[in-house]
Amino acid sequence: MKKLTAITVILMLACSLAYCQERPSRFHWGVEWGYGASGFMYWSNNYFDAKVGYRIWDEGHEFAFVPNAYAGLYAGFDLGRRINLSLFSGTMGIYSDRQVIPLGLRATYAFRGQDSQGALAFLGGGLCFHDLFVSAPGQYLQLGGGYRIKLGGKMDMDLLAHLRACDDHPPIWDEENGSYVDAANIRKNLAVYTSFEVGVAFRF
Amino acid sequence: MKAIIPAISLFLALAACHTAGGQVRSVGTWHSFKGLGLTMQSATRNPKETNTFTLYAELWDTYAGHLTAPGGKFVFSHNITLHDFDAADGEAFSLFAGAGASAGWVKDHGRDGFGMMAALNGSFGACAAFARKHVLICAGITLEAGPWLHMTENRYVVSLYRNGIYQAYYPYISISYLFK
Numbered sequence: 001m002k003k004l005t006a007i008t009v010i011l012m013l014a015c016s017l018a019y020c021q022e023r024p025s026r027f028h029w030g031v032e033w034g035y036g037a038s039g040f041m042y043w044s045n046n047y048f049d050a051k052v053g054y055r056i057w058d059e060g061h062e063f064a065f066v067p068n069a070y071a072g073l074y075a076g077f078d079l080g081r082r083i084n085l086s087l088f089s090g091t092m093g094i095y096s097d098r099q100v101i102p103l104g105l106r107a108t109y110a111f112r113g114q115d116s117q118g119a120l121a122f123l124g125g126g127l128c129f130h131d132l133f134v135s136a137p138g139q140y141l142q143l144g145g146g147y148r149i150k151l152g153g154k155m156d157m158d159l160l161a162h163l164r165a166c167d168d169h170p171p172i173w174d175e176e177n178g179s180y181v182d183a184a185n186i187r188k189n190l191a192v193y194t195s196f197e198v199g200v201a202f203r204f
Numbered sequence: 205m206k207a208i209i210p211a212i213s214l215f216l217a218l219a220a221c222h223t224a225g226g227q228v229r230s231v232g233t234w235h236s237f238k239g240l241g242l243t244m245q246s247a248t249r250n251p252k253e254t255n256t257f258t259l260y261a262e263l264w265d266t267y268a269g270h271l272t273a274p275g276g277k278f279v280f281s282h283n284i285t286l287h288d289f290d291a292a293d294g295e296a297f298s299l300f301a302g303a304g305a306s307a308g309w310v311k312d313h314g315r316d317g318f319g320m321m322a323a324l325n326g327s328f329g330a331c332a333a334f335a336r337k338h339v340l341i342c343a344g345i346t347l348e349a350g351p352w353l354h355m356t357e358n359r360y361v362v363s364l365y366r367n368g369i370y371q372a373y374y375p376y377i378s379i380s381y382l383f384k
Contacts, residue, residue, distance in 0.1 A: 035240060069267045097270060151334045152295050157341075157379070200235070200379060 026078045028086070028114075033071035034160065034199020038095055039063060045172050046188040047181045055187070068093030070197065074106065084108045088124065092140075094166045094193050100128035102140060110148060117150040120158065128166060140166040148203075158201040167192045229254060230340040232380025238371055239263040239274065243378045245340070252285045256302065258378075262310050264371070275318055277308030279346070281327050294336035302327040306348050306368075313366040315354065321365045323350025333382055340382040347372040 042061040049056050072090015079085050085107050092102045104126015112118030122145065128138035144162020151157055168191045172181040227246040234243040241260020248255060262275035283302035291297070307322045329344020348368030354361055 033235065067263075067266055069263075093267065099268075149337055149339065151332075151337055151339055151341075152293060157339065 027075070028078065028084065028203055029073065029075040030086075030158075030201050030203035031071075031073055032088075032090075032158075032160070032199055032201035033069065034197045035067070035069050036164070036195045036197030038066040038068065038193050038195040040194045041095070041191065043191040044188060045190070046186075047172055048185040048187070049174070049177075049181075050185065051177055066096050068095070068195065070102075070199070072102065074201075076106075078114045081113050082110050084110070084114050088126070092128065092166075094128070094140075094168060094195070095170075095191070098130075098168065098170060100130050100138060100166075100168065103127050103129065104140065106142070115150075117148055119145065120148055120160075121145045122160075122162070128168060130168070130170075136169055138166060138168040140164060142197075144197075154204050156203040158203060160197075160199045160201060162197055162199075163194065164197055165192065165194045228383060230380035230382045232340065232378055234258050234260050234376060234378045236260070236376035237264055237267060237374040238376065239277070243380065245342075245380065254283050254285075254300075256281045256283055256304075262308070264374075265311070272311075275308060275310035277306060277310055277321070279306045279325060280304040281325060281346070283327065294334065296331075296333040296335070298331050298333075300327075300329055300331060300342075300344075306350070310352075310365075310367070312352050312354075312363075313370050315352075315366075317354060317356075319352045319354025321348075321350060321352045321368070323348040323365055323368050325349075325368075329376075335382060335384070338382045338384075340380040341377065342380075343375060343377045345373060345375055 040061065041064055043059065045056070045058040047056055070090065070092040072088055074086040074088040076084055076086025085105060088106050089101065089103045091099055093099050104124055106122055106124030108120055108122040110116065110118060110120050123143055125139065125141040128140050130138070142162045142164040144160060146158050146160035149157045149159070169189050170191050172186060172189050174181050229245045229247045231244045234241040239260040239262040241258055243256060243258040246255045246257070258279040260277055262277060265272055266274065281302040281304035283300045286299045286301055289297040303324070303326050305323065306325045309318055310321050311318055325346050325348045327344050327346045329342055331340060331342040333340050348365065350365050350368060351362045352365035
């Protein structure tokens with residue numbers, strides 16, 4: 001939660017500072033949220049089970065419907081008439097009982113120009129941080145599109161849809177012992193989640 | 205879950221009836237930490253007053269990362285415009301306050317299982333209407349005060365619906381298609 005608060009404050013400060021610049025029209029910030037459902041999931045775990053005294057290798061995949069949501073703030077600059085590069089952060093549900101704090105970049109291509117109403121395509125990616133388990137951060141990649149509605153003034157509304165893949169290093173639940181595996185005994189804990197998300201963004 | 209389809213059907217039927225009567229002002233989606241749903245706003249004889257009907261799935265614990273079956277709630281509110289800001293170029297901004305009633309099959313704070321809630325509600329918020337784009341965006345908060353009927357140890361118990369108060373500060377935002 002502290003990370004999320006810090007990131008939010010940094011983004012808001014960046015927004016405020018950038019608004020003081022002489023060329024505010026190239027700078028844009030926004031708030032975005034959305035909903036989605038996880039689909040394909042892959043996991044690969046390798047850990048030492050102190051109780052049985054040998055290493056456990058667990059690998060598999062499944063299709064699971066897990067609804068989730070995400071919300072965040074973004075801020076960035078128009079690099080050209082059609083391309084915008086933004087920094088995004090917030091909170092992102094990636095699986096059941098698994099929420100992360102994303103920090104990533106997103107490139108958005110507006111087919112009719114960033115300041116026009118029309119279709120969008122975007123590609124984004126970055127890191128996923130989790131407060132509850134100290135480990136290497138995960139990574140996410142998103143690919144999507146949408147439609148921008150110019151509401152008037154400096155306010156736009158983007159209707160978005162995207163596919164997201166996220167790798168994560170979640171704690172490993174040991175069913176036999178009824179507890180999480182100690183982090184020191186984990187050699188590998190990789191999970192990859194894919195999901196389809198729809199969202200809304202207000203861009204200023 | 206089985207109740208969701210009849211509930212949405214009832215809501216759409218209500219919307220269709222109002223549309224046929226030419227009273228519907230907007231139809232759209234309703235977003236909040238409380239849940240996700242549909243909302244409809246209808247006009248009244250007084251242009252300063254509107255009726256809002258909202259049907260949403262209660263998803264606050266899903267957003268918190270816990271996968272459980274959602275509850276559902278229907279909210280009616282009669283809203284009165286408190287102040288209209290100067291409008292220009294088809295844009296209109298206003299503040300509103302409203303009162304109405306809510307009913308639903310929902311969970312409650314610190315309690316297990318579902319129960320039936322019925323409450324009076326009060327709302328306060330702001331709306332931005334972009335007539336040229338047919339978009340209406342409203343944001344606000346809603347307080348609900350009423351009982352929650354649930355079964356515990358094979359007997360019915362009535363208690364205060366805590367989430368109506370605890371979640372009163374959860375803001376909502378609705379994004380709707382604005383009819384002319």
